[in-house]
Amino acid sequence: xxxxxxxxxxxxxxxxxxxxxxxxxxxxxxxxxxxxxxxxxxxxxxxxxxxxxxxxxxxxxxxxxxxxxxxxxxxxxxxxxxxxxxxxxxxxxxxxxxxxxxxxxxxxxxxxxxxxxxxxxxxxxxxxxxxxxxxxxxxxxxxxxxxxxxxxxxxxxxxxxxxxxxxxxxxxxxxxxxxxxxxxxxxxxxxxxxxxxxxxxxxxxxxxxxxxxxxxxxxxxxxxxxxxxxxxxxxxxxxxxxxxxxxxxxxxxxxxxxxxxxxxxxxxxxxxxxxxxxxxxxxxxxxxxxxxxxxxxxxxxxxxxxxxxxxxxxxxxxxxxxxxxxxxxxxxxxxxxxxxxxx
Numbered sequence: 001x002x003x004x005x006x007x008x009x010x011x012x013x014x015x016x017x018x019x020x021x022x023x024x025x026x027x028x029x030x031x032x033x034x035x036x037x038x039x040x041x042x043x044x045x046x047x048x049x050x051x052x053x054x055x056x057x058x059x060x061x062x063x064x065x066x067x068x069x070x071x072x073x074x075x076x077x078x079x080x081x082x083x084x085x086x087x088x089x090x091x092x093x094x095x096x097x098x099x100x101x102x103x104x105x106x107x108x109x110x111x112x113x114x115x116x117x118x119x120x121x122x123x124x125x126x127x128x129x130x131x132x133x134x135x136x137x138x139x140x141x142x143x144x145x146x147x148x149x150x151x152x153x154x155x156x157x158x159x160x161x162x163x164x165x166x167x168x169x170x171x172x173x174x175x176x177x178x179x180x181x182x183x184x185x186x187x188x189x190x191x192x193x194x195x196x197x198x199x200x201x202x203x204x205x206x207x208x209x210x211x212x213x214x215x216x217x218x219x220x221x222x223x224x225x226x227x228x229x230x231x232x233x234x235x236x237x238x239x240x241x242x243x244x245x246x247x248x249x250x251x252x253x254x255x256x257x258x259x260x261x262x263x264x265x266x267x268x269x270x271x272x273x274x275x276x277x278x279x280x281x282x283x284x285x286x287x288x289x290x291x292x293x294x295x296x297x298x299x300x301x302x303x304x305x306x307x308x309x310x311x312x313x314x315x316x317x318x319x320x321x322x323x324x325x326x327x328x329x330x331x332x333x334x335x336x337x338x339x340x341x342x343x
Contacts, residue, residue: 018226020293022068026225027288027299029067030060030281032306033084036093039310040083040100044260048318049100052129053114056084058255061280062187063088065228066155070236075123075145077138078157080115081187081254082127085157089122093309094316103320110323111331125154132158132165135184139171142182142245153181153239155232161192163206172213172247179244183235184210186249187222193258194266210247222250223278 037055044053056063059081067088078085083096091107099106100114108118118126125141128134138156145152162168163186175182186206190196197204210217216238220231228250235246253275257264288294294302 018229020291023284023288023291023293025068026061026064027281027284028302028306029064029088030225030284031303032093032309033060033063033087034281035303035306035310036087036096036313037083039314040097041256041260043100043314049114050102051113052080053100053260054081054258055254055256055260056081058275058279059187059189059222059252060084061225061228062157062185062222062250062252064280065222065225066183066185066232068225069229069232070155071152073123073150073152074236075125075138075141075152075154076157077125077134077141077154078127079131079134079159079162080127080129081159082115082117085127086117086119086122086124089119089124091119091122091124092313094313095119097310097313097317098320101317101320102322103317104323104327105316105320109327109331111327132162132167134158135162135165135171136167136174138182138184139174139180142175142180143178145181146178151181151240153183153236155183155185157185157187159192160186160188160190160197160206161195161200162186163209164192164200169209172210172215172245175245176213176215179242181239182245183232183239184215184245184247186247187252188249189252189254191254191258191266194262194264196266205249207247207249210245215245215247216243217247217249219249219251222252223275223280223283225280225284 034057037057040049040053041055043049063084076085086096087093095107096117099108099110099112099117102110102113104110108116115127115129118124135156135158138154142154188206192200203209207217207219221227231248235248238246255272255276285299
């Protein structure tokens with residue numbers, strides 16, 4: 001059975017050649033994200049998944065390259081296009097699928113659905129439905145790591161539309177004032193819902209927004225998982241050494257609409273085809289074949305194993321129970337042992 005939890009073997013120094021294990025990890029991880037999302041889209045069409053649903057197809061390298069560059073205790077937080085992030089971190093897909101089905105066995109107990117995945121075990125601090133709402137939370141997580149004097153950092157993902165929120169700019173300022181161990185990632189897929197960057201921002205080179213706060217900032221070709229890994233590894237080194245934040249603009253593309261209800265008629269077929277010709281999974285596959293890391297037959301077998309894994313996740317979700325009505329009153333408050341909070 002294919003697995004995505006290969007961080008210890010996948011992590012490599014950005015200044016050396018990537019290992020065979022790294023390429024295979026990337027391939028399996030991204031392919032599992034792709035097959036999971038394809039199945040989620042199919043199930044949504046069958047009305048087995050309801051509510052909002054935002055697919056990550058095309059953007060897989062944004063997660064795979066970052067996870068392979070970071071340490072197991074680093075923290076992650078993102079917006080509502082959040083199925084792939086926990087998959088890349090090693091969460092069993094069956095719990096993510098169960099959450100999409102609103103089942104009690106889901107990663108958020110069936111209470112969050114597509115936009116609110118959380119996995120404490122894998123340090124995934126969730127998907128968040130409010131545009132830009134996760135950015136100051138990521139800053140807070142990074143502040144906590146610095147306060148506790150750890151060497152951990154927080155990767156804070158956001159979409160290109162979120163950079164027009166005031167919270168983004170406030171967060172950048174605080175990140176540099178306190179020299180926080182945070183990597184701010186703009187997943188720029190070109191469109192905020194159905195509106196292009198050019199129509200909503202005078203600044204279209206989004207990474208330059210960090211320069212106003214003296215944050216080292218750069219664009220990254222996020223259709224290439226190798227480039228993502230190298231950029232994140234460099235930013236992580238800066239964060240752990242006390243240098244503070246880095247802003248990375250991941251230039252990526254989503255093949256599907258903003259959500260399942262979006263026909264994406266604001267794009268041309270030629271534009272979509274151009275990006276698909278740069279598909280991140282296909283690029284890794286070509287590298288694996290050219291380097292003779294694996295054969296076409298072996299990669300096909302991996303694909304079949306992953307499809308089976310996704311099928312098993314669907315069976316698990318379909319056969320899981322819905323939450324009891326009383327669950328609506330649980331997890332609302334939390335007990336704490338902080339001395340300044342009185343019962």
